[in-house]
Structures are given as structure tokens and as C-alpha cells.
Amino acid sequence: MLAPVTTPRYVALAALVRDRIAGEQLAPHTLLPSERELGDAHGVSRMTARQALTLLEREGLVYRRPPRGTFVAEPRVRFHVGSFSEEADRQGRRPAARLLWAERQEPSPDTRRALGLAEGEEVHAFHRVRSMDGVPLALETTYFPADLTPGILDVGVEGSLWAVLRERYGVDPATSTAVLESIILDDVSQAHLGAGSATTGILLTRSTYDTAGRCIEHARDVYRADRASFEVTATVAPPD
Amino acid sequence: MLAPVTTPRYVALAALVRDRIAGEQLAPHTLLPSERELGDAHGVSRMTARQALTLLEREGLVYRRPPRGTFVAEPRVRFHVGSFSEEADRQGRRPAARLLWAERQEPSPDTRRALGLAEGEEVHAFHRVRSMDGVPLALETTYFPADLTPGILDVGVEGSLWAVLRERYGVDPATSTAVLESIILDDVSQAHLGAGSATTGILLTRSTYDTAGRCIEHARDVYRADRASFEVTATVAPPD
DNA sequence: TGCACCACTTGGTATATACCAAGTGGACCA
DNA sequence: TGGTCCACTTGGTATATACCAAGTGGTGCA
Numbered sequence: 001m002l003a004p005v006t007t008p009r010y011v012a013l014a015a016l017v018r019d020r021i022a023g024e025q026l027a028p029h030t031l032l033p034s035e036r037e038l039g040d041a042h043g044v045s046r047m048t049a050r051q052a053l054t055l056l057e058r059e060g061l062v063y064r065r066p067p068r069g070t071f072v073a074e075p076r077v078r079f080h081v082g083s084f085s086e087e088a089d090r091q092g093r094r095p096a097a098r099l100l101w102a103e104r105q106e107p108s109p110d111t112r113r114a115l116g117l118a119e120g121e122e123v124h125a126f127h128r129v130r131s132m133d134g135v136p137l138a139l140e141t142t143y144f145p146a147d148l149t150p151g152i153l154d155v156g157v158e159g160s161l162w163a164v165l166r167e168r169y170g171v172d173p174a175t176s177t178a179v180l181e182s183i184i185l186d187d188v189s190q191a192h193l194g195a196g197s198a199t200t201g202i203l204l205t206r207s208t209y210d211t212a213g214r215c216i217e218h219a220r221d222v223y224r225a226d227r228a229s230f231e232v233t234a235t236v237a238p239p240d
Numbered sequence: 241m242l243a244p245v246t247t248p249r250y251v252a253l254a255a256l257v258r259d260r261i262a263g264e265q266l267a268p269h270t271l272l273p274s275e276r277e278l279g280d281a282h283g284v285s286r287m288t289a290r291q292a293l294t295l296l297e298r299e300g301l302v303y304r305r306p307p308r309g310t311f312v313a314e315p316r317v318r319f320h321v322g323s324f325s326e327e328a329d330r331q332g333r334r335p336a337a338r339l340l341w342a343e344r345q346e347p348s349p350d351t352r353r354a355l356g357l358a359e360g361e362e363v364h365a366f367h368r369v370r371s372m373d374g375v376p377l378a379l380e381t382t383y384f385p386a387d388l389t390p391g392i393l394d395v396g397v398e399g400s401l402w403a404v405l406r407e408r409y410g411v412d413p414a415t416s417t418a419v420l421e422s423i424i425l426d427d428v429s430q431a432h433l434g435a436g437s438a439t440t441g442i443l444l445t446r447s448t449y450d451t452a453g454r455c456i457e458h459a460r461d462v463y464r465a466d467r468a469s470f471e472v473t474a475t476v477a478p479p480d
Numbered sequence: 481t482g483c484a485c486c487a488c489t490t491g492g493t494a495t496a497t498a499c500c501a502a503g504t505g506g507a508c509c510a
Numbered sequence: 511t512g513g514t515c516c517a518c519t520t521g522g523t524a525t526a527t528a529c530c531a532a533g534t535g536g537t538g539c540a
Contacts, residue, residue: 065349177471177472178471178472179469179470179471179472180420180442180469180470180471180472181465181468181469181470182422182440182441182442182465182466200422200440200465202420202422225421225422225440226422228421229419229420229421230419230420230421230472231417231418231419231420232416232417232418232419232420232470232472
């Protein structure tokens with residue numbers, strides 16, 4: 001199920017293994033228990049244990065080397081471009097958001113252009129620290145057209161803003177375009193993300209459109225470069 | 241298996257469904273047969289049919305909406321992570337390649353897995369510096385299955401290898417998956433790219449597939465982070 | 481001592497089965 | 511006619527089982 005009432009066992013087991021890797025500081029390339037051992041140890045079948053490891057593999061947290069076993073991967077969280085919360089859900093991880101500020105403001109020219117707003121139209125802006133499983137991963141600045149989102153500044157901002165868009169405003173994100181580039185984190189960003197000095201970041205400038213092609217969100221997300229990676233699947237343009 | 245002698249049934253079934261979607265021009269959001277029907281129709285168990293659909297789901301070709309069924313996804317709109325040459329062309333810039341080496345070699349386990357090769361099968365590898373308008377931008381290591389590309393080591397490598405694939409070997413790149421991450425350039429890479437010390441790079445690990453879903457190319461491209469950015473367009477999964 | 485070989489373990493594939501939660505659509509009742 | 515409700519179908523989860531290919535490591539032979 002998409003929204004199971006009870007946590008599936010394989011998700012729970014994956015969380016357990018994930019915590020163990022983080023908690024015991026298992027070094028990259030450490031050999032993990034085999035699927036059979038893991039299943040026996042936690043009272044689930046091998047296929048369920050396998051599903052848990054597959055989840056972690058898709059997150060990039062472990063890798064498999066048949067017939068040797070499953071190993072701890074170099075740390076990095078993998079993202080598809082889109083919603084932070086929904087990406088976390090897909091990976092069975094706990095997304096969280098800490099609000100730094102939220103306000104109605106005059107958009108910058110860039111933001112106004114991205115959202116296709118006219119002169120004088122305002123935006124609702126959110127600035128949040130996003131984390132997964134308690135680890136700060138990204139600094140997110142999100143802009144919505146104010147006309148489209150009356151009252152959004154008063155709603156809870158712990159979770160997915162896309163969910164709010166859908167449920168409260170009937171707006172459906174359909175496509176997203178993003179530009180990824182590498183940057184050097186400034187002091188403030190370093191502090192918020194708990195990163196050391198001279199750490200690089202990945203800047204993801206994102207525009208999201210609804211089914212009618214209207215731009216409904218513009219965002220500037222800064223990820224810790226050492227913790228995030230981005231996966232892209234695309235159709236190749238046919239040759240001319 | 242890592243390098244199956246026989247194609248797994250779920251891969252074959254996925255290819256069949258993939259071709260059907262492309263061949264019959266199934267419109268986005270068309271309902272596909274249920275997992276049970278698909279399995280029965282092709283003489284495999286539901287779990288195997290499910291595995292095939294999961295493969296297609298990960299490719300972004302289909303999406304699931306329980307309990308309604310599995311549907312054809314929206315096609316990806318644009319592609320900006322792929323062929324260096326073709327991207328340069330699109331931007332009206334002069335792409336160039338300087339060959340560092342090209343050889344037939346035993347693939348690494350990673351490369352073998354990515355290309356789906358059996359033990360003992362070899363690859364043709366190219367290592368090139370790519371530049372645009374005379375500015376070095378990327379270090380590219382590209383692997384092709386040797387069986388698929390006889391004699392490719394002797395062709396000119398100043399331009400697009402994809403063009404060679406199409407014209408000489410009749411192989412058509414259809415989809416591409418890539419993972420982008422941030423790395424620190426080593427000394428050799430810095431030298432080749434004309435970058436200063438402690439410069440960061442963007443590592444793009446890319447697999448390209450033909451229309452049959454066969455992996456025809458695997459590449460590790462290292463871009464100067466200060467010179468490159470990547471544009472991504474993605475279809476958002478419809479809401480639950 | 482050195483090497484060939486084989487048993488064992490691993491993840492990968494495949495099947496059969498079972499139950500669950502949740503939309504869908506039609507039957508049925510008011 | 512209009513609305514309620516339930517059977518059916520769907521994908522999601524979970525188990526048990528079986529066989530395969532391929533590294534690993536130890537045994538045992540030359």
C-alpha cells in the first residue's frame with residue numbers, strides 16, 4: 001500500500017539496518033550479514049530481508065557483490081529531482097523540516113520571471129532546513145505565487161509543501177525542471193547544515209509546473225554535496 | 241545473476257512490454273494489464289510479472305496507482321544529460337575531444353554489471369578530454385561492449401561516439417540514466433582540465449540503453465564543477 | 481611446498497500461495 | 511431516482527521453497 005497503517009516489515013528492517021550502519025559507524029565496504037542470516041535474525045523470510053536490503057541498495061546505502069555479499073556503501077543520499085518529502089517517503093526515511101522563516105514578499109526579478117508573475121504580484125516564501133532521519137541535508141527556499149496560495153503561511157510546514165498544494169489548493173505538480181550546479185557553501189549555510197568549512201554544496205534551482213503548464217513553485221535548494229547525489233532518467237532525443 | 245547467460249524472464253517480459261508501449265504508441269495514462277493477467281498471458285508467475293513492471297517503473301516508463309492498476313507514464317520531455325557532442329550542438333558550440341587512450345580491456349565488476357556482460361566478455365574503453373569552444377570541460381571514460389562494437393578503436397574519436405554507434409553499428413541510444421554527485425578532483429584530473437588545486441568536480445555516472453533495453457554504453461564523466469551545470473526535466477509522479 | 485579441485489556460501493531468479501487495504505462499479509434498497 | 515453498500519479487482523506485503531552461477535577457502539593430492 002502507498003500509505004500503510006502499519007509499517008511494512010521490510011521498511012522497519014531497512015530502518016534498523018540503516019540505524020545500525022549509522023550508529024555503529026560501520027565503515028564503507030564493511031560486509032553486512034547475508035540475506036539469509038538477516039532474515040533469521042529478525043524472524044522474517046529471506047525474501048523480506050532481501051527486500052529491505054534492496055531498499056537500502058536503491059538509496060545507495062549498500063551495494064551487492066555476488067557471490068560475496070552485501071556491503072556498506074560510501075555515504076550519500078540519492079535524490080530524484082522533485083519533492084524532498086516524497087523522495088524521502090519513497091526511500092522509507094523520515095523527512096523533516098525546520099522553518100527558519102516564512103513571509104509574504106516582493107519577488108526578485110529571477111523569481112518573478114520563473115513564476116511568470118506580473119509586476120506587483122507577490123509571493124509567499126519559505127526558508128527551511130530539510131533533514132532525513134535527523135540529519136540535515138538541504139537548505140530550501142521555496143516561492144509560491146501569493147494569489148495561488150492564500151493563507152499558506154499559516155499552515156504547518158513540518159512536512160510536504162506539495163501535499164499542502166494538492167490538498168488545500170487543488171494544485172497538482174506535474175513536471176519539474178531543475179538546474180544542478182556545484183557551489184561553495186557560505187558560513188550561514190555551513191552552520192545550518194552542520195558542515196565543516198570549505199564544504200561544497202549542490203545548488204538545485206527548481207521550477208515546478210502543473211498539468212496546465214503553469215509554474216506553481218520556484219525553489220532554490222542547497223544540498224550538502226558530500227551527502228547527496230541525484231539520479232536522472234531521461235529519454236534520448238532522436239538524432240536530427 | 242550478475243552476468244546471466246540467459247536473459248532473465250522478467251527482463252525479457254519488461255522489454256516486451258516496453259516495446260508494446262512504444263510500438264502501439266500507447267498514450268500516457270493508458271491502463272496496462274494487471275500483474276496477474278500479465279503473468280498468465282506470458283506463462284510466468286505473478287511475482288515475475290511484477291518484477292518486470294517494477295523494472296519499467298524504475299525506468300519511469302510506467303507508474304502504479306493501487307488499487308487501480310499500472311499505467312503508462314508521461315514521456316520525458318527534454319534531455320540535457322547525455323551526449324556531450326549533441327548537447328554542444330544543441331547550444332551551437334564547438335565540441336571537441338582529445339583522445340588520451342583507447343583500448344580493449346577486461347571490464348571492472350561495476351562496468352560489467354552496468355553493461356550486463358558475462359564473465360570473460362570484454363569492453364572497448366575510451367578516455368578523452370572534452371572541450372567546448374576550446375575550453376576543457378570534462379574528462380570522459382566510456383565503455384562499450386566489445387562484441388557490439390568491433391573495430392571501434394580504429395575510428396576517429398574527435399566527435400560523437402553516439403554518432404558512430406548509430407551510423408556504424410546501427411545501435412540507437414534510447415534512454416539514459418545518470419547519477420550526479422560532487423567530488424574532489426585528483427591531481428591528474430586537475431591537470432587535464434586546467435583547473436587549480438582543490439577544485440571540485442561533478443561526477444556523472446551514466447548508462448545508456450537502446451530501444452530493446454540493452455545497455456550499450458557505460459560512462460564516467462568528470463566535469464569541472466565551476467564550468468558545468470546540468471538541466472533536468474522530470475515528470476512528477478501523479479498524486480496518490 | 482604448491483597447486484588443483486571441490487564444498488559451501490552468496491546474491492539472483494522464479495514459483496506458488498496467502499492475506500491486506502483501498503478504489504470501482506454495479507446491485508439493491510429506500 | 512438517488513444513494514448506500516458490498517463484491518471484486520488491484521497492487522503491496524510476506525512466506526516458503528527451489529535452483530543457479532560464481533567467488534572463497536580449505537582440503538588433499540602430487
